[in-house]
Amino acid sequence: MDSLLLVLICTAAIIAFISKTISKLRQPRRNTPPGPKPWPIIGNLNLIGPIPHQSFHFLSRKYGEIMQLKFGKYPVVVASSPEMAKQFLRVHDTVFATRPPLAAGKYTAYNYSDMTWAPYGPQWRLARKIYLSEVFSAKKIESFEHVRIEETRNLVSRLRSVSGDPVVLRDHLMHYTVSATCRMILGKKYFCDSEDDKFVTLQDMLDEWFLLNGAFVISDWIPWLKFLDLQGYVKRMKTLYNRLDNFHNYVIDDHQTRQKGAAAEEEKDFTLVDKLLKMADDPNLEVKLTRDCVKGLLQDLLAGGTDTSAATVEWALCEILRQPRIIKKAKEELDRVIGRKRWVEENDFSQLPYVEAIIMESMRLHPLATLLAPHYAIDDCKVAGFDISKGTTVLINTWSIGRDPKSWDSPEEFLPERFLGKETDMLGSNFALLPFGSGRRRCPGYNLGLKMVRTMLANLLHGFEFQLAEDVCLEEMYGLTTHPKKPLVVVMEPTLPSQLY
Template sequence: MEYYSASASSSSSSWSLLALLCLSALALLILLPKIIFRRQPHPKPKHPPGPKPWPIIGNFNLIGPIPHQSLHSLSQTYGEIMQLKFGKFPVVVASSPHMARQFLKVHDTVFASRPAVAAGKYTSYNYSDLTWAPYGPYWRQARKIYFTEVLNPKKLESFEHIRIEERRNFISRLRSLSGNPIVLRDHLSRYTLSIICRMALSNKYFSIDQTEDENDDAIIKVDELRGLLDEWFFFSGAFEIGDWIPWLRFLDLQGYVKRMKALSKKLDSFYDYVLHDHLTRKAAARIQDHSTVKDVVDTLLKLSEDPNLEVKLTVNQVKGLLQNLLVGGSDTSATTVEWAISEILRQPRIIEKAKEELDRVIGRNRWVEEKDYSQLPYIDAIIMESMRLHPLATFLAPHYAMDDCKVAGYDIAKGTTVLVNTWSIGRDPIGWDSPLEFMPERFLGKEIDMTGSNFAMLPFGSGRRRCPGYNLGLKVVRTTLANLLHGFELKLVEGMRAEEISMEEEYGLTTHPKEPLSIIMEPTLPDHLY
């Protein structure tokens, strides 16, 4: 009896010990991942260097009225790639050719989208244009339309007669004002706007003088239309507080959203008239059995009826794509020429050298044509130097990280906005000798691409988001600057010295001279050419 009792006791103890061991093993299995996790935590993300953000506002306190200059100064401390906070959102700034290449080529697929900012919503038909449309099927289709239907080489060639006619009108108008001070920007803007309106709309739809009978189809004054397009550029480059601190959005502290909505209403009224006028003419042409596709509006309207498009074009999308052409084709070319002339007036030797080339290649009995520019390397060098020192877009339109990504050894989180500071890149002492000096000679004898493959020169961006209108822009800028130098003597107004020409900037999506340049222009070619 005792034997069995002892045996039972021993067996019970063994089972208890086994149960204890099993429970301990189970507990260990449960706790092991936690132990391992504690001992091997996830590595902390390695973000680019940058200034410590303040609560709520982030680093907005460091951004002055000329943002690209503020960020350039910060890059001197934190380097060619840095991260800031605008409100609660991360913003990465690339300030060198190497870093621009990382975002625009190496990791282009990750950063090909745009942030959803108020400007895209309120002034671009809810992100319906090429500038603000997010990366996706609609944007890919819109880009294809621009490259194949709107701005392809054959189409641009077919519009050359328009550019020639408007250039002659421009030169004739300047000839009539010879000896009088003129604000160059006003005449350049009117000229480039006339070109793009005729190419895109077949008609200007604006009147130039105060008389209403100058253009029967005019519905707006040229200065008013220019003012609306200038506003669009301002808002598209503005730092709107509500974009970065969403819970303050309803207050519209800067009044920008209210002004954007007013601007959108005015522009929409203009586009409505243009589309209705084209549809009316199209209906009449069908009755008369005439061709109905004559300009960009006709092309877009025809495509909106195409059932084979992957994404059917809405009326607002047609307006958004039309707006892209108007704003991109007018302001940018005029601004480039104004900056170039401002710079060369400060250095008369550049004007003399350019005129010598023009006299030698073109002669004194004709104007410069588009086909001539390949024989005018010094004129082209002036334009490239102007685009280097005064890039049209001091920031490329912002890029947006669609996924987490590692760039140059740094972790860039999904949702980060990326700004490529082309103003800094053009002043990079590693890439440019004497970067603050205006020296066209630095480009002579060199093959330098301006269309996106050379990341030290990005006047039109690069990668998927490169400006589709670069070819048209170069044609207009080259012939305009060349003919102004060829056909006129450019003089400063009485009492003004070359060193007094202001190089201060007025910030926007494109950056203008803060003080419009006033000059006197005297014709220098035989009278019959004017």
């Protein structure tokens, strides 16, 4: 009896194996993008170094502008040219409009309750609608111009107070962006300029958020290693979640307390926090806006309005301080258009093409996100003749695209002049320059971000002379936003009449 059972089991196993083999042979051969042969278990994770976009860039030189890797058992496609970016972000935008379920979205974005990591669907559409109507409409942005003016004055005053001393410029840029963003989004700073500890704590949390949201977490790709947390990233994400959650709870509780004493006629003066809390109480809302959703939306705005703008200005200054002719040419333009008796205002930007060209060149060579936040295939799709499977993660390497010799002459050189006399779109239709992404997932805050970058860079160049206190370092520190590995340290001397500071 035992022998008969063993024979039956072996026969069944052989039949199953033969059936599976025949089924595979009958399936049409899939034409997947080229790429390196994956190792068992880890796939191609061994090929990704500490600066992932550079690793992908060097791999693309061998395998081409579209290539497929394996992270663990999961397929990952990397697009490294404007044409391939267009395929994923415009031609097949609906297929790749969602996000992969990564640890960063779970642990630092209230279980995908924000807009950055939210899957494509009703919640994401509601978040985008709120952003476009309540934060980034032309009317809303204009209504907060006085905030940006006041914080610009605070920035130049702080820099004048430390003139002659070496300063880490990024700290001052972040102070401007955090202060302005908090006031525009939360209604007030939630720290005083004299309270260095509170500001440094908030800046530290934002720095950690960007680092962890750009991290390649091994357990995202090899799930059975999750319990080990080999890199320690998940533990750090949970710690950061608790710190950020305490901050958001403090902000929300403060607004709820103040709402109780607000008269109905004062509603027009409510901040975004107040409006989100009111929407959360609306039973007729198509999608339930939970307290965690409110926190996630506020967190996206706080993060998106601070680090990205500061990093762009720091990269621009790192580049132009290595080329005195660029600073000289920019200052000549500012003196000619603005004069020496006032600061640069937002309505001056259209008359400053060279300063604008510096910003565009910085965004080309040092994009805000060297890898756009990952896209994810919701269905099988054929892209540029290649078969892309449902469940594939797609990465757009804007760092490679900005160095594409087919799109840019002398791509490794910092040459603002390449943009002079040309109409170059930065908002998603020119796939050779994608500082804000493109398609459905394009950053909705691009207009406000550009205003803040232009304001900081133009006024710093207009009101100060720079001397390097330490050599400029162009090495990168990777994250969702990539910074100079070594912060820019300068000595600044004011050049405008003292009463302007």
